[in-house]
Amino acid sequence: MNQTKKDMIQLFVRRVCLIAMDIVLINMSVLLALLMRFNVTISSIPEEYIYKYEQFMIPFTLIALVVFWFCRIYHSLWEYASITELYKIVEACTITEVIHVCVTMMLELGLPRSTYFMTWVFLVVSVSASRFMYRFIRTGLNRYRTTDDDIRIMIIGAGNATNVLIREISISHYLANSRVVCVIDDNPNKVGKYIHGIKVVGTRDDIKEMAKQYDVDEIIFAIPSASPENRRDILSICKETDCELKILPGVYQMVDGEINIKDIRRVDVLDLLGRNPVEVDIESIMGYVKDKVVLVTGGGGSIGSELCRQLVSHKPRKLIIFDIYENNAYDIQQELCINHADANVETLIGSVRNVGRLEDIFKKYHPDIIYHAAAHKHVPLMEVSPNEAVKNNVIGTYNVARMADKYGAEKFVLISTDKAVNPTNVMGATKRICEMIVQSFNEKSDTDYVAVRFGNVLGSNGSVIPLFKKQIEAGGPVTVTDPNIIRYFMTIPEAVSLVLQAGAYARGGEIFVLDMGEPVKIDDLAKNLIRLSGYTLGVDMNIVYTGLRPGEKLYEELLMDEEGLQETANKLIHIGKPIDFDKENFAHNLARLEKSAYDETEDIRSIIKEVVPTYQPRQQQ
Template sequence: MGDTRKDRIQLLVRRIFLVITDIILINGSVFLSLIMRFEINIASVPEEYIQKYIVNVIPFTIVTLIIFWCFRMYHSLWQYASIAELYKIVEACVVAELAHLCVTSFMGWMLPRSCYFTSGVFLIVAMSASRFMYRLLRQLINEYRHTSEQLKIMIIGAGEATSVLMREISNSRYLDNSKVVCIIDDDLGKVGKYIRGVKIVGTRDHIKEYARYYDIDEIIFAIPSASTKDKREILNICKETSCNLKILPGVYQMVDGEINIKDLRNVDVLDLLGRDPVKVDIESIMGYVKDKTVLVTGGGGSIGSELCRQLVSHKPKCLVIFDIYENNAYDIQQELKIKYPDANVVTLIGSIRNTSRLESVFEQYKPDIVYHAAAHKHVPLMEVSPNEAIKNNVVGTWNVAKMADKYGVKKFVMISTDKAVNPTNVMGATKRICEMIIQSFNEKSKTDFVAVRFGNVLGSNGSVIPLFKRQIEAGGPVTVTHPDIIRYFMTIPEAVSLVLQAGAYAKGGEIFILDMGEPVKIDDLAKNLIRLSGYTLGVDMEIKYTGLRPGEKLYEELLMNEEGMQDTDNKLIHIGRPIEFDKEHFYEKLEELKEMAYAEDSADIRKKIMEVVDTYHPQTNQ
């Protein structure tokens, strides 16, 4: 409150100062034009013109100030003045001088005709000088103030975004000690030229060279239109310097040049993954979700909660969130209540292992669509608790599928994983069994059962980047299981996009797979995150290799050889053909596996899993 009052007082003082300055300049311009008409000799100016000038002072001043006020000459922030403000000054001065001519002509106070033109020119120059003088002085002060402590900035990109950004940096009172010292651009035609007095020194190949030469502290990536591939390649070069990295996020709409310092953000490791995000056909999603009752199991988890966010925005008749963990379910419930107060959201606590609880939910709400996201997913934990993986992933999915079939659900979409392909761990094997359950149910049910398979989800609970960040915050070391381990990665919104799109495409029995580009080395992710956190690998922070965990592969696969690949309308989403298996004895083995899991018989449970999933080959890594 105090700051607001202080700001208002300062604004009022500035306006009063501008008005007083304008009064002097308005009348000074007329007087100067008058004596110039008579060869800069006051004595030679006829007495009648002196009298007309004196009589004209008050009305001309009042009229001109009113015109200036109408042109908002006292409302602009002149420290940010640009060519647009200059145009406004010219327009205001021309109108003022025309008004001057009209008033003096009407009142019979005419000065020599040449005075009106010259006084108009003088007024434009005087107004421009008075408005831009503050900005000029500020820039000069910033230029030579704290020279030894200046933050030296390199900007990548020599387009409109850079020009606007440089103006913002130059004018910002919060960046008095910051200075753009060089610019990089891949357009050889621009190299050697200047933007706002700063030289474009070279292409991306010269980033490291000039970062050292100019002793750069911060690099700003300012190419809003850059492709993901170019952005990744340039940022990969930048991270090899010791500079802090910032980026203009998204594709900027350069309307009115509205780029602000607050729009800059630190470069995130996601910027270095190098793959365009998957886009979803929103209209097709709205078509099959709108006015439907939708059930999301595991609705409080990382994937489930994002599903709920996107689904509720498409106006389902009712969204049922079902989760065993009450804290997560409560969080997403409250979030949706605030954002979508009119949405019909029901939050229920329960376990997919409990058939009677599921029966009551399906009987009461009769969902049209089920997204099955509830599962145990942590590979190492499931290796030491295989019975729980069977109970939750296999038996739970079996239970939900039975209810979906019994109560006539139209679409059933199950979340699977790339670890289900040729699994070497219990978690992956249970997910493969879930896919087999879905496939077998689809053949005998009116419900369209499909599975969605994707890789590691960045930002989800238990994903590698939050772990790395915690380790870096704790001072290290950052732990990587193996220097050559690689994984496919996707973001939570991408994962949910795939799930939603699968629901739109689902005809029954498909396994949908996202084209996630090239796999990424976990070791590279760790190194990138260390550098982006401002540390030097091997000096401030170490990487410790701990060895592969039980059941962990060096690489993951998205398809088994037998599945092949079929395209969809979305070129980044593919369908794997169902693999045939012995369905006659499948459920007999499933019953035996269930009994063994509930009997807490973990000694031979892996052998039983192998009987169900012949592609499962458990291994213990040293």
């Protein structure tokens, strides 16, 4: 017998038991009301009322059960009963008693008027008690049951979320061995007060002390309305304890506003970045993507695949995924087929270096919008293979941009990087050349060419967080190049939102830049991740500093001094003013750069330097 069938049988049995119990309670309520009316002795009840009671007993029972059913009294999970269920019971009993009064009067089977009110009272009390007794007993047993294996919990926040959370933990099957021992809140007026018998023991400044005093094993952050900065600051204090950290998702983002114990998750390093997520005007995106043929180069990569996920929901006429790596392309193709079965998705394998392949695709599909995400992006690898960076990043971008112009595409959006600003590595320098290609094509083409520049993407292939996690899983050490190195960070969905928004704002020639808040020290990220993984820095896990890699610098910039900033409708997205350069000389140098790359020239950095004067290569160590 499968689990679903067992659950259905269990539900059926539970409902039958509840109905049987209600039959008894319904009739007992009327009888008790009569007893109370006539001196609490059956012999004192006049025979005519006994007769009327017996005559209407079965109809009244059926009426009450039907009302209870339609008021969904038999559909609730009574182990999670709350004030909402109590309202339902009062409502059902009130409707039942109103019908009781009306029908008995019509049939001349009326009882003393006070009997009806007392029947309603007894019915509400008995039905409520029968539903809430399970929860009452379970909560009582959990409160006074302690074992050595109990997980002792501190909750941060003394608001509505904590009120519900403490109650749910006391009866949850998922946290059977968990016990809330104290609460922390920054409001001094709440300190010393109690929530469901649990004391608010202090503010954030007392977290470390109270964690020791109450022998806390786990801390749950339960302030759904907290700002990212507040959440970061409080969690930074919490991670200095030896406790496991968990966080409650935003209450208002949950279905029906209900808190579900299963939704409590572990604190992630993203919770410590302290920046609000980028919000995007979805309507403007849908307006320019809908019913268009959209091509995503590098569509199987971290950014490319997320672009495809978000684009396909906005109903393009056709979405073309173009990638040289068949496994990546296959994975995103299958995902979209499962989640968007009605979408028109075409997956094509090929390289942006291959002009013939690009020509064939553009001639056949005539894409309206191109998102160019195909590129080599790993800084250290490109330092030792600079010619490949030029071939793929520079020449590949030129090939796709030329096809967009030749076949009359509406928009061309280049995925760029903050490493293109005053680059110290080949990857960043090639991306700066890509931006210059976009700018040069925009001046002579009817296609709108734009570039989108952002920082490091958390969770993307080759990014620092997955690397740290692998090192921690392997037992360490965690390697950081320099204790002072800082980077701007954003999530993959944020990066893609910026790209899509840029496409909506694009008028041609812009470099869009995201305001990513304050930069983050990589060393702090490593330390946070070690602590969040349950290890003690310097005891269970160490950090080893390896020195800056070739082409790497301590900090990244988002704009060159000459570019300036211009605001957009989205205050977190800015436009950098394009820097003018000699287009004719650039075209000559581009041809020279292509020839040198394919000739496998060893000194290609000097040619790159001629094209990008701001390129200052770091010496390989």
